[in-house]
Amino acid sequence: MRIAIFFILMFSLQSILPVLLPSNFMSPDLFLLVALTLAARSNPTYGLLSGYGIGMLRDIFGAGLLGWHAASVATGVLLGNQVRTWLSSENNLNHAVAVAVAEVGKWLMFVVLNYWTRRELFNDQTLTQVFLPELAATLIVGPMVYALARWAFGPVYAGGERLL
Amino acid sequence: MNSRLTVLWGVLLLLSLLLTRFAPEAPLAISSGLRAPLAIIYDPALALRQGIEAFTDWRNLRRENVSLQIQLAQRENQLRATIAERDRLASAARIRKTQSQGVRDTAAVIAVSSDALTRTITIDKGFSDGVKTRMIVTTEKGLVGWVDDLTQTEATVRTLIDPQFRVSIRIGNTSGKALAYGDGAGHLRADDVALNLKVAVGDSVTTLSVSGGVFPAGVKIGTISQILPTSPNSLGQTVFIDPAVDVAALDQVFLINPS
Numbered sequence: 001m002r003i004a005i006f007f008i009l010m011f012s013l014q015s016i017l018p019v020l021l022p023s024n025f026m027s028p029d030l031f032l033l034v035a036l037t038l039a040a041r042s043n044p045t046y047g048l049l050s051g052y053g054i055g056m057l058r059d060i061f062g063a064g065l066l067g068w069h070a071a072s073v074a075t076g077v078l079l080g081n082q083v084r085t086w087l088s089s090e091n092n093l094n095h096a097v098a099v100a101v102a103e104v105g106k107w108l109m110f111v112v113l114n115y116w117t118r119r120e121l122f123n124d125q126t127l128t129q130v131f132l133p134e135l136a137a138t139l140i141v142g143p144m145v146y147a148l149a150r151w152a153f154g155p156v157y158a159g160g161e162r163l164l
Numbered sequence: 165m166n167s168r169l170t171v172l173w174g175v176l177l178l179l180s181l182l183l184t185r186f187a188p189e190a191p192l193a194i195s196s197g198l199r200a201p202l203a204i205i206y207d208p209a210l211a212l213r214q215g216i217e218a219f220t221d222w223r224n225l226r227r228e229n230v231s232l233q234i235q236l237a238q239r240e241n242q243l244r245a246t247i248a249e250r251d252r253l254a255s256a257a258r259i260r261k262t263q264s265q266g267v268r269d270t271a272a273v274i275a276v277s278s279d280a281l282t283r284t285i286t287i288d289k290g291f292s293d294g295v296k297t298r299m300i301v302t303t304e305k306g307l308v309g310w311v312d313d314l315t316q317t318e319a320t321v322r323t324l325i326d327p328q329f330r331v332s333i334r335i336g337n338t339s340g341k342a343l344a345y346g347d348g349a350g351h352l353r354a355d356d357v358a359l360n361l362k363v364a365v366g367d368s369v370t371t372l373s374v375s376g377g378v379f380p381a382g383v384k385i386g387t388i389s390q391i392l393p394t395s396p397n398s399l400g401q402t403v404f405i406d407p408a409v410d411v412a413a414l415d416q417v418f419l420i421n422p423s
Contacts, residue, residue, distance in 0.1 A: 015202050016209035044169050052176050063195040067183030074176050078169065109177075117184050 006152035010034050010145070026133035028141040029103065031058050035073050036102055037149035039081045040156045051077030068113055076106035090156050092143050099142045103135045252416065255304045259418050263302060264380040266421035269293065271301075273414045274318070283326040283346060285309075287417060290317040298378050300420040306384035306408030307331070307371060308417050323411045324385060325350055331379060332372040335363050335388065335403070341372050344385070344405060351389065357401040363388060369405050378422035384408050 010030045017027040035054045039047025055073030059066050080102025087094040114121050150156075199206075252270055260267045271287035289295045291314045301308040301321045309323035322329050325346040333344045333354060340361040342354040357363060367388045373381035390404040 012202070012205050016205055019206065019209045019213050044166070045172060048169060048172055048176070060190040060194050061198055063190045063192045065184045066187045066190055067180030070183075071177050071180030074173065078173050113180070113184055116181055 002152040006148060007034070009148070026130065026137050028137035029106070029134060030141070030145065031055065031069070032073055032076050032102055032106060033099065033138065033142060033145040034149075035077045036080050036084075036099065037146060037153070039077045040084060041149075041153050044081060047081055048074055048078055065113075065117065068110075071113060072106040072109040075109040076102035076104075079105035092146075095142055095146050096139050099139055100135065103131075103138055107131055256418060258304055259302060259420075263383045264300070264420045266380070267418055268299070268421050269295070269419045271295075271319070271417055271419060273417060276412055276414075278412065281327065281348070283323045283329075283348070283411060284312070285321045285323060285411060285414060285417075287319050287321060288317070289419065290315050290319050292316050295319050295419060298422045300379060300383075300422055301417050302383060302420055303409055303414065303417055306386065307379070308409050308411065308414065310378065310422075311419070321417070324352060324407055324409075325411060331385065332377060333369050333385060333405075334372040334381075335361065335369055336367040338362070342400075342403075344369070347404070350407075352385065352405040352407060353402065354405065355400060355402045357403055359394065359398065359401060361401065363391060363401065363403060365389060365391060380420065 010033075014027065014030040017030075021027060031054050035047075035051040038050045038054075042050065052070045052074040055068075055070035056066065058064075058069040058073070062069075080098040083101045084094065084098040087097065111122065256267050256270065269289060271289040271293075273285050274288050275286035277284045277286070285308070287301070295311060295314060297311050297314060299311040301310060307324055309321045309326065309329060311319045312322040313320040323346070324331065324344075325348070327346050327348040329346045329352075331344050331352075333342050333352075334340075335342070335357065338361055340358045342357045344352040344354040347353040352369075365388050369385045369388060371379040371381060371383040371385060373379060386405045386407040386409075388403050389406040392402040392404075394401055
């Protein structure tokens, strides 16, 4: 039940935050945060696959290019989860570092796919007006999403096999 | 990062590359289908957003309204000041035309002194403004007095109803002249009006320029309010003059260089 509430809440928030937030504020990427919390609680393979799946859901729900967010979120999860395993403990600072790396990885994949699809979606203002605000928003809400994930899934297992 | 994970990521990336390039975009029907259940939270969120925006707009409009009211008050003050300046200049022009070309400055009356011995006013111009003693103080209505004492920033004006004030007068269009002085009770008095001069209550009284005098000719002083009966032994007629200017109600006066 808690897991269902968690997913419904995240999906709903991602849908209504653009409406609730002022127009000059970017919404956080809750899909990426959800993917990171799932990856932290499963083995790396399933984590990567869940990230790809969550990204694909976003592509489908958003009526966008199939595979666009899938590859990007998966890349973010791969890098963010890897950084998380290198860090010594679970705390907000380490989570923030992992989220930041995941965001950067996601956006790097955006750039690759943008070039691949010849879409020309980026310009010189994308960095300051889209990427950085989204990164900041994601970092701000990150601790809340991680706390909610702890409530829904329980704490992250911190056993020895975590260091891959 | 293990190689199995890297290979899996590579496969997923390849899949995405193929999908993004060759697969059609996700059908709108799916996102449209999600619209209905999402409306449960989306519509209240939208209403909340619109409510907040309406409140913000109202608050901004109220601030703007206050700001505009302040601006309007400032403009009104500027307009009043401009009108006052226009009136002052117009009065100065009329005084220059009807009383003397020597209008030098204007001054505001900042104090009125009225006791048993003196009837003076204090103006806000003094030595540093170029004011000198014996300058004539007047208004468009008529004579007020002369500058009697000076400080750096203020001047005391002895008004025409002061007992020590003296002025040569002409009554109506007659050729006769007389010397008037303040009676200390709000009027002027002249005791040496020639007996053969025909004067009547209501006759206007103006200044008479005499050699060595300070007053320009023709500045209105007031009107005759009372003529005392003469006796066979009288050397002249005694008349009382109502000043044209209400000294106690002055707010601005003009300074004229003495003749």
